[in-house]
Amino acid sequence: MIVLTKENFEEEVLKAEGLVMVDxxxxxxxxxxxxxxxxHELADRNAEKAKFCSLDTTNSKRLAISQKVLGLPTILFYREGKIVGELCKEFSIEDVEAKLQELI
Incomplete structure:
Protein backbone atom coordinates (compact mmCIF):
# COMPACT_ATOMS: atom_id res chain seq x y z
CA MET A 1 0.00 0.00 0.00
CA ILE A 2 1.32 3.39 -0.97
CA VAL A 3 0.89 5.96 1.80
CA LEU A 4 -0.64 9.07 0.31
CA THR A 5 -0.20 12.67 1.39
CA LYS A 6 -1.43 15.93 -0.08
CA GLU A 7 2.01 16.22 -1.68
CA ASN A 8 1.93 12.93 -3.62
CA PHE A 9 -1.83 12.39 -4.17
CA GLU A 10 -1.95 13.95 -7.62
CA GLU A 11 1.06 12.00 -8.91
CA GLU A 12 0.15 8.63 -7.34
CA VAL A 13 -3.61 8.73 -8.00
CA LEU A 14 -4.78 11.36 -10.46
CA LYS A 15 -1.91 10.94 -12.93
CA ALA A 16 -1.58 7.17 -12.52
CA GLU A 17 -2.28 4.72 -15.30
CA GLY A 18 -4.70 1.89 -14.73
CA LEU A 19 -6.95 1.25 -11.76
CA VAL A 20 -6.09 2.85 -8.40
CA MET A 21 -7.86 2.03 -5.14
CA VAL A 22 -7.61 4.58 -2.32
CA ASP A 23 -8.56 3.72 1.25
CA HIS A 40 -3.95 -4.76 3.04
CA GLU A 41 -4.38 -8.48 2.39
CA LEU A 42 -6.62 -7.72 -0.62
CA ALA A 43 -3.96 -5.31 -1.90
CA ASP A 44 -1.23 -7.94 -1.54
CA ARG A 45 -3.30 -10.55 -3.41
CA ASN A 46 -4.14 -8.18 -6.27
CA ALA A 47 -0.98 -6.06 -6.52
CA GLU A 48 -0.48 -6.88 -10.21
CA LYS A 49 -4.05 -5.88 -11.13
CA ALA A 50 -4.29 -2.41 -9.57
CA LYS A 51 -2.44 0.17 -7.51
CA PHE A 52 -3.40 0.30 -3.83
CA CYS A 53 -3.05 3.42 -1.68
CA SER A 54 -4.21 4.70 1.68
CA LEU A 55 -4.76 8.23 2.95
CA ASP A 56 -5.01 9.13 6.63
CA THR A 57 -7.47 12.02 6.43
CA THR A 58 -6.37 13.50 9.79
CA ASN A 59 -3.92 15.93 8.17
CA SER A 60 -5.54 15.91 4.73
CA LYS A 61 -9.12 16.98 5.42
CA ARG A 62 -9.26 19.44 2.52
CA LEU A 63 -7.91 16.83 0.12
CA ALA A 64 -10.51 14.31 1.33
CA ILE A 65 -13.32 16.83 0.95
CA SER A 66 -12.07 17.76 -2.53
CA GLN A 67 -12.51 14.07 -3.43
CA LYS A 68 -16.09 14.13 -2.03
CA VAL A 69 -15.13 12.02 1.00
CA LEU A 70 -17.59 13.10 3.67
CA GLY A 71 -17.53 10.06 5.95
CA LEU A 72 -15.22 7.23 6.94
CA PRO A 73 -14.39 4.60 5.99
CA THR A 74 -14.46 5.39 2.28
CA ILE A 75 -12.80 3.53 -0.54
CA LEU A 76 -12.61 5.18 -3.94
CA PHE A 77 -11.50 3.61 -7.20
CA TYR A 78 -9.88 5.84 -9.82
CA ARG A 79 -9.04 5.34 -13.46
CA GLU A 80 -7.25 8.05 -15.43
CA GLY A 81 -7.81 10.55 -12.62
CA LYS A 82 -11.58 10.01 -12.45
CA ILE A 83 -13.58 8.26 -9.74
CA VAL A 84 -15.06 5.09 -11.24
CA GLY A 85 -16.25 3.37 -8.06
CA GLU A 86 -17.08 4.23 -4.47
CA LEU A 87 -17.81 2.46 -1.20
CA CYS A 88 -18.74 4.61 1.76
CA LYS A 89 -19.42 4.08 5.47
CA GLU A 90 -21.11 0.68 5.75
CA PHE A 91 -19.48 -1.97 3.58
CA SER A 92 -17.59 -5.22 4.01
CA ILE A 93 -14.29 -6.44 2.64
CA GLU A 94 -16.36 -8.68 0.35
CA ASP A 95 -17.96 -5.54 -1.08
CA VAL A 96 -14.50 -4.07 -1.70
CA GLU A 97 -13.33 -7.26 -3.41
CA ALA A 98 -16.48 -7.43 -5.57
CA LYS A 99 -16.08 -3.80 -6.67
CA LEU A 100 -12.40 -4.38 -7.44
CA GLN A 101 -13.20 -7.43 -9.58
CA GLU A 102 -15.95 -5.52 -11.36
CA LEU A 103 -13.55 -2.71 -12.29
CA ILE A 104 -10.47 -4.73 -13.26
Missing amino acids: FWGPKCEPCKAMMPSV
Missing part, protein backbone atom coordinates in the same frame (compact mmCIF):
# COMPACT_ATOMS: atom_id res chain seq x y z
CA PHE A 24 -9.52 6.93 3.08
CA TRP A 25 -9.27 6.32 6.82
CA GLY A 26 -8.59 7.96 10.17
CA PRO A 27 -7.00 6.73 13.40
CA LYS A 28 -10.18 7.51 15.38
CA CYS A 29 -12.36 5.52 12.95
CA GLU A 30 -12.88 2.09 14.53
CA PRO A 31 -14.49 0.54 11.39
CA CYS A 32 -11.48 1.79 9.38
CA LYS A 33 -9.01 0.16 11.75
CA ALA A 34 -11.02 -3.07 11.88
CA MET A 35 -11.06 -3.38 8.08
CA MET A 36 -7.46 -2.29 7.48
CA PRO A 37 -5.77 -5.73 7.76
CA SER A 38 -8.26 -7.18 5.25
CA VAL A 39 -7.73 -4.25 2.87
Whole structure:
Protein backbone atom coordinates (compact mmCIF):
# COMPACT_ATOMS: atom_id res chain seq x y z
CA MET A 1 0.00 0.00 0.00
CA ILE A 2 1.32 3.39 -0.97
CA VAL A 3 0.89 5.96 1.80
CA LEU A 4 -0.64 9.07 0.31
CA THR A 5 -0.20 12.67 1.39
CA LYS A 6 -1.43 15.93 -0.08
CA GLU A 7 2.01 16.22 -1.68
CA ASN A 8 1.93 12.93 -3.62
CA PHE A 9 -1.83 12.39 -4.17
CA GLU A 10 -1.95 13.95 -7.62
CA GLU A 11 1.06 12.00 -8.91
CA GLU A 12 0.15 8.63 -7.34
CA VAL A 13 -3.61 8.73 -8.00
CA LEU A 14 -4.78 11.36 -10.46
CA LYS A 15 -1.91 10.94 -12.93
CA ALA A 16 -1.58 7.17 -12.52
CA GLU A 17 -2.28 4.72 -15.30
CA GLY A 18 -4.70 1.89 -14.73
CA LEU A 19 -6.95 1.25 -11.76
CA VAL A 20 -6.09 2.85 -8.40
CA MET A 21 -7.86 2.03 -5.14
CA VAL A 22 -7.61 4.58 -2.32
CA ASP A 23 -8.56 3.72 1.25
CA PHE A 24 -9.52 6.93 3.08
CA TRP A 25 -9.27 6.32 6.82
CA GLY A 26 -8.59 7.96 10.17
CA PRO A 27 -7.00 6.73 13.40
CA LYS A 28 -10.18 7.51 15.38
CA CYS A 29 -12.36 5.52 12.95
CA GLU A 30 -12.88 2.09 14.53
CA PRO A 31 -14.49 0.54 11.39
CA CYS A 32 -11.48 1.79 9.38
CA LYS A 33 -9.01 0.16 11.75
CA ALA A 34 -11.02 -3.07 11.88
CA MET A 35 -11.06 -3.38 8.08
CA MET A 36 -7.46 -2.29 7.48
CA PRO A 37 -5.77 -5.73 7.76
CA SER A 38 -8.26 -7.18 5.25
CA VAL A 39 -7.73 -4.25 2.87
CA HIS A 40 -3.95 -4.76 3.04
CA GLU A 41 -4.38 -8.48 2.39
CA LEU A 42 -6.62 -7.72 -0.62
CA ALA A 43 -3.96 -5.31 -1.90
CA ASP A 44 -1.23 -7.94 -1.54
CA ARG A 45 -3.30 -10.55 -3.41
CA ASN A 46 -4.14 -8.18 -6.27
CA ALA A 47 -0.98 -6.06 -6.52
CA GLU A 48 -0.48 -6.88 -10.21
CA LYS A 49 -4.05 -5.88 -11.13
CA ALA A 50 -4.29 -2.41 -9.57
CA LYS A 51 -2.44 0.17 -7.51
CA PHE A 52 -3.40 0.30 -3.83
CA CYS A 53 -3.05 3.42 -1.68
CA SER A 54 -4.21 4.70 1.68
CA LEU A 55 -4.76 8.23 2.95
CA ASP A 56 -5.01 9.13 6.63
CA THR A 57 -7.47 12.02 6.43
CA THR A 58 -6.37 13.50 9.79
CA ASN A 59 -3.92 15.93 8.17
CA SER A 60 -5.54 15.91 4.73
CA LYS A 61 -9.12 16.98 5.42
CA ARG A 62 -9.26 19.44 2.52
CA LEU A 63 -7.91 16.83 0.12
CA ALA A 64 -10.51 14.31 1.33
CA ILE A 65 -13.32 16.83 0.95
CA SER A 66 -12.07 17.76 -2.53
CA GLN A 67 -12.51 14.07 -3.43
CA LYS A 68 -16.09 14.13 -2.03
CA VAL A 69 -15.13 12.02 1.00
CA LEU A 70 -17.59 13.10 3.67
CA GLY A 71 -17.53 10.06 5.95
CA LEU A 72 -15.22 7.23 6.94
CA PRO A 73 -14.39 4.60 5.99
CA THR A 74 -14.46 5.39 2.28
CA ILE A 75 -12.80 3.53 -0.54
CA LEU A 76 -12.61 5.18 -3.94
CA PHE A 77 -11.50 3.61 -7.20
CA TYR A 78 -9.88 5.84 -9.82
CA ARG A 79 -9.04 5.34 -13.46
CA GLU A 80 -7.25 8.05 -15.43
CA GLY A 81 -7.81 10.55 -12.62
CA LYS A 82 -11.58 10.01 -12.45
CA ILE A 83 -13.58 8.26 -9.74
CA VAL A 84 -15.06 5.09 -11.24
CA GLY A 85 -16.25 3.37 -8.06
CA GLU A 86 -17.08 4.23 -4.47
CA LEU A 87 -17.81 2.46 -1.20
CA CYS A 88 -18.74 4.61 1.76
CA LYS A 89 -19.42 4.08 5.47
CA GLU A 90 -21.11 0.68 5.75
CA PHE A 91 -19.48 -1.97 3.58
CA SER A 92 -17.59 -5.22 4.01
CA ILE A 93 -14.29 -6.44 2.64
CA GLU A 94 -16.36 -8.68 0.35
CA ASP A 95 -17.96 -5.54 -1.08
CA VAL A 96 -14.50 -4.07 -1.70
CA GLU A 97 -13.33 -7.26 -3.41
CA ALA A 98 -16.48 -7.43 -5.57
CA LYS A 99 -16.08 -3.80 -6.67
CA LEU A 100 -12.40 -4.38 -7.44
CA GLN A 101 -13.20 -7.43 -9.58
CA GLU A 102 -15.95 -5.52 -11.36
CA LEU A 103 -13.55 -2.71 -12.29
CA ILE A 104 -10.47 -4.73 -13.26
